[in-house]
Amino acid sequence: MxxxxxxxxxxxxxxxxxxxxxxxxxxxxxxxxxxxxxxxxxxxxxxxxxxxxxxxxxxxxxxxxxxxxxxxxxxxxxxxxxxxxxxxxxxxxxxxxxxxxxxxxxxxxxxxxKLQIAFPVRYLPSVLETKRIVESGQLGRILAIKATNHGSMPGGWFTEKDKAGGGAVIDHTVHVVDIIRWMLGLEFKEIYAEYDRLIHNIETEDCGLLTMELTNNVFATLDTSWNRPSAYPTWGDVTMTIIGTNGVLELDGFSQKFDIYNNDVKKAQWEYFGGDMDYLLVKDFLEACKNNTPVKVTGEDGLKTLEVALAAYESGKRHQPVAIEEIRN
Amino acid sequence: MKPGLKVGLIGGGTMGSTHAEAYRVLDNAELVAVADLVPERAQAIAARTGATVRSATEIIADPSIDVIDVCVPTYLHRDFVVAAADAGKHVFCEKPMARSLKEAEEMKAACDKAGVRLGIGHVVRFFPEYIRAYNKVHSGVVGKVAVVRCTRGGFALPTAWKDWYANYEYSGGLVLDMIIHDFDYLRWLLGPVERVFAKGTRGRDYNRLEYALVSLKFKSGAIAHVEGSWVNSGGFHTRFEIAGEKGLIDYDSRKANPITLTVNKAGGAPGVPVPASAWAESPYTTEIRNFINVLDGKEGQIVDGNEGYESLKVALAALESIETGKPVNL
Incomplete structure (x- = not known):
C-alpha cells in the first residue's frame, strides 16, 4: 500500500x-x-x-x-x-x-x-489491558475517575490560538476523554474548568484542570497542564485512577521505564520500553484501509472529544459548569 | 510529678491516645487527667501515662488544670471547647475545628473572651515532608507555583465510636474530616482560596465508599487539585506534586518508605507487606510541643483558631459545591 x-x-x-x-x-x-x-x-x-x-x-x-x-x-x-x-x-x-x-x-x-483521528493512547498495551480489566467487571460499577495528561510546553504554533485552537486544554483534553469514552462506554455531560497561563510567556493557557460529569452518575477530573519543567526526566504522562464499587485500578501508561543518570546530561532521564503506540496506530489504520474494515477511532469520536475541550474553554470564561448540549451547536 | 502545665484530655479514641503519647515526651507539660465515655479506653491511657480517669465535667472544673485537649467527635467540639474556655483553660482541639462556621465562631469568641489560647490540630503542617516542601517552595526551588496536586487516603471508611465517621451530620465525611488537611496545607503554602468546585460520591450511591475530587483556584493564581479517598487502594498514603515556573516537587509516601517488612504467616503462607514509619519525633508530638511552647512563650503559634476557621471555610465550600453542583466563591 x-x-x-x-x-x-x-x-x-x-x-x-x-x-x-x-x-x-x-x-x-x-x-x-x-x-x-x-x-x-x-x-x-x-x-x-x-x-x-x-x-x-x-x-x-x-x-x-x-x-x-x-x-x-x-x-x-x-x-x-x-x-x-x-x-x-x-x-x-x-x-x-x-x-x-x-x-x-x-x-x-x-x-x-476512511477518516481516523490519531489517538495513539488507545493502542498503548497498558491501556488495552486496563480496558480488559474494566470490562471483566472486577472493579464493579465505576464511580469516579482521576486522570492526568501532563506535558512539557511544546512551543511553536501549539501556543498560537489561531493555529492550535487553544493551549494546554485543547492539546491534552482529547486523549484522555477519548480513552474514557472508549474504555468505559461513558459520555461527557457537563464540564467545569480552571485554566490559566501560569508558567510560560506564551499566548495561550499552559495549565488546565477539568472537573467533569459523565453518564451513569460518574464524575472525573483531568489535569492537562504543560507543567513538566525542562529538568523533568520525561515529556509528561498519561495516568488514570479508576474507582469502582469493588476495587481501584491505577494506570500509569508510561511507567515501563528505567532511570538513566549520565554526567553529560546533568538530569535524570526515564527510558520508556513499553509498546510503541504510534507504530500500532499507523499499522491498524492502514490495515483498516487495506481490508476495508471500520477504523477504530472515527471522526465522530474526534468530534466528541473536541466538544469537551470547547466546553472547558467556555466554562473557564464563565467560571461555571457548562453542559455539552448547550455548546454543541 | 513533672513541672510545667497540667493537661486534661477529653476523648481517648485514636487521636486522644496519640496526643497522650506526645505529653509523655514533653518535659514542660503533663497529662494529669483523661475522660472518655468508654471507661476502658480512658483506663488504658491512664495506665500508660499516670493520668487519672475522671469525667469531662470534673476535668474542666479542676482549677489545677491549665490546658484542655479536646479529641471528641467533630460535632461535639464546640460544647467542650466553649466549656473549657469559660473555665479559663487554654484549649487544643483536634481538626476539623467544628462541624459548622457558627460553631467555630462561638469557639473563637469564647476563647477570646476568656483570654485563653486556642490551637487546632492541623498536624500536616508538622509533617517533615510537608514542612520541607513548604520551605523549598518559599526558597524559590519551583519558582512561582502554578499547579499543586494532593492525594490523601486509600483505606476503607474509618470505624470508630458509634460509627460517627459514617454519619455525615457528625463528621462531614472525608472532605471535612480528612482532606481539610490538604486545604489547610495549601492555604499555608499558597495563601487565600478564591474559588472551589468539587465532586464526590456522597449524594450519589455512597454505600460507605467515599471519594471526592476538589478543584481550587487561589488568589495567587495557582490551581490545585485534591483527591480524598475512603476507598481501599492498598492502604493509607499521601502524595503531593508542586509544579511552578521553573521546577517541580513530587512526593509519594508509597515511594518514601524506609522499611518494608514482610512476615510469613503460620504455615509459611505469605504475609502482607506493611510499611513501617521511622520518625525522629512523631509530627503529633511536634504539633503538641508547639502549642505547649506557645503557652510557655517560647514559640509562635502555627495553627490558631483563625487558621482553623479559614481551613474549615474551604472544606465547607467544597461540601456545598458537591451538594449544589456549582462553584463556591470565597
Missing amino acids: KVGMISFAHLHAESYASALKALPGVEFVGIYDEDNNRGKEWAEKLSVMHFEKLEDLLKTDIEAVIICSTNADHCRYTVAAAEAGKHVLVEKPIATNFADAHKMIETCKKQNV
Missing part, C-alpha cells in the same frame, strides 16, 4: 514516518509540507519524494495520507485528500471548531474514504 504524508508541523510526524518506513507491505511515497524547506529536509532524511505542491502528491496512486499539520489546517488538508479519494489519518484534535470537524466528517463520508 502506498502512503503519503501531509505537513510535518506536528512533532508526531517523525514517529508516524518511522512507522511507515518500518511496516511491511507499505510504501512511503513522499511528503508535502506547506513549509517547503521543512518538507524537503524530511524527504531527504527519510529518502522519500518531496512534493512542492499538494495536488502533485494527491495525483499519485497513494491510497492514504497521514496529516500532521497545525490543528487549524486539519480541515483543508483532510477535505483535499478526501476529494482526491485518499483515506485520511489526521492528528488530534480533529479541528479547532465544530464547523471544520463537521466538514471533515461529511466530506470523507461523501467521498467514501
Whole structure:
C-alpha cells in the first residue's frame, strides 16, 4: 500500500514516518509540507519524494495520507485528500471548531474514504489491558475517575490560538476523554474548568484542570497542564485512577521505564520500553484501509472529544459548569 | 510529678491516645487527667501515662488544670471547647475545628473572651515532608507555583465510636474530616482560596465508599487539585506534586518508605507487606510541643483558631459545591 504524508508541523510526524518506513507491505511515497524547506529536509532524511505542491502528491496512486499539520489546517488538508479519494489519518484534535470537524466528517463520508483521528493512547498495551480489566467487571460499577495528561510546553504554533485552537486544554483534553469514552462506554455531560497561563510567556493557557460529569452518575477530573519543567526526566504522562464499587485500578501508561543518570546530561532521564503506540496506530489504520474494515477511532469520536475541550474553554470564561448540549451547536 | 502545665484530655479514641503519647515526651507539660465515655479506653491511657480517669465535667472544673485537649467527635467540639474556655483553660482541639462556621465562631469568641489560647490540630503542617516542601517552595526551588496536586487516603471508611465517621451530620465525611488537611496545607503554602468546585460520591450511591475530587483556584493564581479517598487502594498514603515556573516537587509516601517488612504467616503462607514509619519525633508530638511552647512563650503559634476557621471555610465550600453542583466563591 502506498502512503503519503501531509505537513510535518506536528512533532508526531517523525514517529508516524518511522512507522511507515518500518511496516511491511507499505510504501512511503513522499511528503508535502506547506513549509517547503521543512518538507524537503524530511524527504531527504527519510529518502522519500518531496512534493512542492499538494495536488502533485494527491495525483499519485497513494491510497492514504497521514496529516500532521497545525490543528487549524486539519480541515483543508483532510477535505483535499478526501476529494482526491485518499483515506485520511489526521492528528488530534480533529479541528479547532465544530464547523471544520463537521466538514471533515461529511466530506470523507461523501467521498467514501476512511477518516481516523490519531489517538495513539488507545493502542498503548497498558491501556488495552486496563480496558480488559474494566470490562471483566472486577472493579464493579465505576464511580469516579482521576486522570492526568501532563506535558512539557511544546512551543511553536501549539501556543498560537489561531493555529492550535487553544493551549494546554485543547492539546491534552482529547486523549484522555477519548480513552474514557472508549474504555468505559461513558459520555461527557457537563464540564467545569480552571485554566490559566501560569508558567510560560506564551499566548495561550499552559495549565488546565477539568472537573467533569459523565453518564451513569460518574464524575472525573483531568489535569492537562504543560507543567513538566525542562529538568523533568520525561515529556509528561498519561495516568488514570479508576474507582469502582469493588476495587481501584491505577494506570500509569508510561511507567515501563528505567532511570538513566549520565554526567553529560546533568538530569535524570526515564527510558520508556513499553509498546510503541504510534507504530500500532499507523499499522491498524492502514490495515483498516487495506481490508476495508471500520477504523477504530472515527471522526465522530474526534468530534466528541473536541466538544469537551470547547466546553472547558467556555466554562473557564464563565467560571461555571457548562453542559455539552448547550455548546454543541 | 513533672513541672510545667497540667493537661486534661477529653476523648481517648485514636487521636486522644496519640496526643497522650506526645505529653509523655514533653518535659514542660503533663497529662494529669483523661475522660472518655468508654471507661476502658480512658483506663488504658491512664495506665500508660499516670493520668487519672475522671469525667469531662470534673476535668474542666479542676482549677489545677491549665490546658484542655479536646479529641471528641467533630460535632461535639464546640460544647467542650466553649466549656473549657469559660473555665479559663487554654484549649487544643483536634481538626476539623467544628462541624459548622457558627460553631467555630462561638469557639473563637469564647476563647477570646476568656483570654485563653486556642490551637487546632492541623498536624500536616508538622509533617517533615510537608514542612520541607513548604520551605523549598518559599526558597524559590519551583519558582512561582502554578499547579499543586494532593492525594490523601486509600483505606476503607474509618470505624470508630458509634460509627460517627459514617454519619455525615457528625463528621462531614472525608472532605471535612480528612482532606481539610490538604486545604489547610495549601492555604499555608499558597495563601487565600478564591474559588472551589468539587465532586464526590456522597449524594450519589455512597454505600460507605467515599471519594471526592476538589478543584481550587487561589488568589495567587495557582490551581490545585485534591483527591480524598475512603476507598481501599492498598492502604493509607499521601502524595503531593508542586509544579511552578521553573521546577517541580513530587512526593509519594508509597515511594518514601524506609522499611518494608514482610512476615510469613503460620504455615509459611505469605504475609502482607506493611510499611513501617521511622520518625525522629512523631509530627503529633511536634504539633503538641508547639502549642505547649506557645503557652510557655517560647514559640509562635502555627495553627490558631483563625487558621482553623479559614481551613474549615474551604472544606465547607467544597461540601456545598458537591451538594449544589456549582462553584463556591470565597
